[in-house]
Amino acid sequence: MSVARAEADGGRDSWSEAESAVLAEAVHCAPSVHNTRPWELAIHGRTAELRERTVLAAQHDPEGRDRRISLGAALANLVLAIRGLGWAAEAATRLAGDLVTATATGTHRSRPADTENRRRRALTDRRSHRHAFDRRELPEGTRDVLLEALAAPGVTGRWIAGADEALAVARLLDYAARVFRGDAEYQRELALWITPRGRGVRPEAFGTGGLAAVGLTTSRTRLPDESLLADRIQREAVLVVATSADTPQDHVRAGAAMEQAWLEAASRDLAASVMTQPLHLEEVRAGLAQSLGLTAVPQVLMRFGLPVEPEVGDR
Numbered sequence: 436m437s438v439a440r441a442e443a444d445g446g447r448d449s450w451s452e453a454e455s456a457v458l459a460e461a462v463h464c465a466p467s468v469h470n471t472r473p474w475e476l477a478i479h480g481r482t483a484e485l486r487e488r489t490v491l492a493a494q495h496d497p498e499g500r501d502r503r504i505s506l507g508a509a510l511a512n513l514v515l516a517i518r519g520l521g522w523a524a525e526a527a528t529r530l531a532g533d534l535v536t537a538t539a540t541g542t543h544r545s546r547p548a549d550t551e552n553r554r555r556r557a558l559t560d561r562r563s564h565r566h567a568f569d570r571r572e573l574p575e576g577t578r579d580v581l582l583e584a585l586a587a588p589g590v591t592g593r594w595i596a597g598a599d600e601a602l603a604v605a606r607l608l609d610y611a612a613r614v615f616r617g618d619a620e621y622q623r624e625l626a627l628w629i630t631p632r633g634r635g636v637r638p639e640a641f642g643t644g645g646l647a648a649v650g651l652t653t654s655r656t657r658l659p660d661e662s663l664l665a666d667r668i669q670r671e672a673v674l675v676v677a678t679s680a681d682t683p684q685d686h687v688r689a690g691a692a693m694e695q696a697w698l699e700a701a702s703r704d705l706a707a708s709v710m711t712q713p714l715h716l717e718e719v720r721a722g723l724a725q726s727l728g729l730t731a732v733p734q735v736l737m738r739f740g741l742p743v744e745p746e747v748g749d750r
């Protein structure tokens with residue numbers, strides 16, 4: 436719906452059916468753990484509410500970290516959709532027991548910024564790129580732009596830089612992959628989520644080489660050599676998303692910031708994917724923070740690059 440149309444409806448104190456559909460579609464586009472969309476959306480008045488919903492992933496996501504990161508991504512999309520309807524959006528989270536509820540409320544008329552419009556238009560373009568990137572470097576200034584997109588209270592970003600950092604991260608990711616590959620209960624649960632039709636984990640979500648290969652690790656995954664993995668990390672643009680604390684609300688904040696950076700990348704025709712599984716292990720989070728000199732808690736690894744250009748005959 437256009438801003439002009441939304442302004443014509445300004446006398447009402449609740450979202451119309453068409454506006455509600457816009458909000459629901461934006462939430463539907465959010466990335467989520469195993470494509471489960473672990474939330475329930477309720478719309479009342481000018482407020483849209485996302486309630487965290489538990490899913491059966493006892494081994495894969497025992498603390499609910501991925502659920503809440505997914506919820507944060509959905510919240511980011513929801514805020515962008517409200518802005519696209521021509522309203523200022525006020526977001527909030529609250530904890531009830533072990534579950535988070537996030538709300539976004541349209542408070543008053545406010546035209547969206549060009550950046551918000553660009554990211555909102557990228558909602559349907561955002562995809563997980565599990566394959567290798569083109570060897571070209573990111574355009575100049577892109578890393579700064581992505582860090583700026585990530586910026587939010589309590590959230591920081593840190594690019595992995597240099598051979599020493601790349602090797603330290605490679606060793607931690609290799610360790611995590613071996614832990615999960617050797618966990619029989621984890622492997623049984625993961626197998627239940629893998630579906631050829633995309634309702635769950637699609638087979639193509641498992642990378643065959645490089646950094647993507649240690650994200651989700653099956654018992655048949657061929658783990659890359661540590662030095663080769665470090666080399667891939669150096670050649671890719673790998674970003675650590677970290678939070679000042681490690682509460683459920685911090686997980687939501689990390690997910691919202693992650694999605695803003697991902698949409699910014701998509702709006703610039705960049706490829707990207709995220710990795711959270713290795714960071715479920717406390718020793719990996721602690722080791723990553725120590726290796727990179729972080730005082731914050733690592734929550735997500737993001738990789739960015741340029742998609743491989745097709746051959747001339749394939750255009």
